[in-house]
Amino acid sequence: MSSKNKSFMADLVSVVEPAADANSRPSRLGVGVLSGRNNRLAELASGSVVNNPQELVDPDRCRIWIRHNRDYAALNETRCSDLIESILAQGKQEVPAIVRRVHNDPNYDYEVICGARRHWCVKWLRANNHPEIRYLVEIRDLTDEQAFRVSDLENRAREDLSDIERARDYLQALGLYYNGRQKDMAKRLNQSEAWLSRYLDLARLPTDILGSFADPFELKISHIGAIKPLLKEDDCRAAVLSEARRIREGRRMGEEDLPATVPDIIRAFGVVANKEAEARKKTALVKAPKKSGSDQIVLRNGSGVPLLRIEGKDRKSISLTLFPKDGGSKEEVETALRDLLDRYWED
Incomplete structure (x- = not known):
């Protein structure tokens, strides 16, 4: 530290700590305390330590950040029981939530970046015979992108935040802060692109798939490796979505013998996808002999x-002849027609 900075720190310390009497000999403890204050102030001045104030506040004066990664509406006494018991046992909230100040909103003083679950628990306790408990917050000055990363870092190791909540947060952040550049986002999060891709794939699952699970929050990124391949081919995807709707509707109607657990439902998806794939394999293209100078292809x-029979008329068109009474099923003909569209129709 330069002599100028040392002088500045000495002056600052002199304001915090009254000067010792020149005739009195300072104790060893006094020197240690003064040295500790001097070092602390030096760290603050250099930026190596950040002094973030903490306050006990009314949770009703705090709003949840609109881009918070927690599904606040899904919180309930059951999902928060462990934290409620912990706060009651300690008589207070031990770990502060991270907030930032709100401006130009008469209804709120702070915005919750991390700590929505703690916020819910404190509000619940205050409404259930514990009005003395207040919400412990740590106040920071953060941009939206910084707030996203702080929230992600704090919640990444928490088991109470589901993978689907985190996945939705990542998908939203990809467009908001990183212009859709997955590589840039992975770098900012200090994670691999493959790791981030699994979360993004989870967030992009169709609503029909999510609706087939009794509790979508039980879905993990480890499951995406089994589900994603089933949705790759259009026919298989349609079959899987149909099965998902059947399971969801059956559960709503109270049907029994439906797959219940996440692995069971994924296995059910695999069964219908494999059946559809096998059905496609059974439809073969058979080249018939040339007739009247034109090429004919019969699908069997x-x-x-x-x-059906395909007859090439010219370079811009083809004609089809169906055989509805020769024994083929309507489903087989529909599959054959879809194959023809894929073969002849340019995207």
Whole structure:
């Protein structure tokens, strides 16, 4: 530290700590305390230590950040029971929530960046015979992108935040702060792109898939590796979505013998996807001999029954002949037609 800075620190310390009597000999403890204050002030001045104030506040004066990664509406006494018991045992909230000040809003003083669950618990306790408990917050000055990273870092190790909540937060942040550049986002989070991709894939699951699970919060990124391949092919995807809707509707109607756990539901998806894939394999393209100078292609099912005939007329068009009475099913013909669209129709 330069002599000028030392002088500044000495003057600052002199304001905090009255000067010792010149005739009195300072004790060893006094020197240690003064040295400790001097070192602390030096750290604050250099920026190596950040002094973030903490306060006990009324939770009703705190609003939840609109981009918070917690599904606040999904919180309830059951999901928060462990934290409620901990606060009651300690008589207070031990770990402060991270907030930032709110301006130009007469209804709120702070915005909760991290600590929505703590906020819910304190509000619940105050409404249930414990009005003396207040909300402990740590006040910081953060941009939205900084707030996102602080919230993610604090909640990443918490088991009470589900993977689906975190995944939705990442997908939203990708567009808001990183212009859709997954590589940049992974770098800012100090994680691999593969790790981030699994979360983004989870967040992008269709609503029909999520609705088939009794509790979507039980879905993990470890499950995405089994679900994603089932949605790759259009026909398989349609079959899986149909099965998901069947499970959801069946649960709503109180049907029994429905797959209940996450692994069971994923296995049910795999069964219908495999059936659809096998059905596609059974439809074979068979080249027929040339007739009247034109190429003909007859599509048959696995048993050799003709489904339809393709006749090439010119370079811009083809004509089809259906065989509705030769024994092929309507589903097999629909599959064959979809194959034709994929083959001949340019995107």
